[in-house]
Amino acid sequence: EDQVTQSPEALRLQEGESSSLNCSYTVSGLRGLFWYRQDPGKGPEFLFTLYSAGEEKEKERLKATLTKKESFLHITAPKPEDSATYLCAVRPRNTDKLIFGTGTRLQVFP
Amino acid sequence: NAGVTQTPKFQVLKTGQSMTLQCAQDMNHEYMSWYRQDPGMGLRLIHYSVGAGITDQGEVPNGYNVSRSTTEDFPLRLLSAAPSQTSVYFCASSSFSRVRVRNEQFFGPGTRLTVL
DSSP: OOEEEEEOSEEEEETTOOEEEEEEEEOSSEEEEEEEEEOTTSOOEEEEEEOSTTOEEEETTEEEEEOSSEEEEEEOSOOGGGOEEEEEEEEETTOSOOEEOOOEEEEEEO | OOOEEEEOSEEEEOTTOOEEEEEEESSOOSEEEEEEEETTTEEEEEEEEEETTEEEEOSSOTTEEEOOSSSSBOOEEESSOOGGGOEEEEEEEEOOOSSSOOOOOEEOOOEEEEEO
């Protein structure tokens, strides 16, 4: 069964304290892995797509990496405005569906 | 471009009532989908469509109907609302390809539905 697990469920960081969010997946062939950011009361906002092991993408303080079993979202020197829920999703090879994890709720305090 | 729009933003129903959640996109996307989001459950796919006239079931389709008569619109119908359908509903759209392309999904702002 295709599955996505995100950890930790919640993470509190002080401003400037770098950390990583994990997304572990089990799929019958990976067509793509997606990272989204979701602010309270809003829809998810696309961040990155990764397709193959070893691939990396960067955007400002965020860097996403991919292995054959998991993806990491590295946050370098976070700021309070990085506070949000970060969602991971996978698209298995033989389906047109996206499967989402339950997300990591990140709080960055000054 | 307005992107993905959803109406209404909020809705309260009584058990047994029916209603339609509207979703529209102006990006000429082939792929559209409906998700529900519940605390601790993440986003779960209800129904999706890869083009006008084509729909398919997702993970949690029971109690919901969809149709896709145009590229732009993808309404979600609740046939007989139940308290278990209390949730936040998101519509999303993307370009569509079965090969390796970007095709990230763009989400609407959501509809908060309460069924009493």
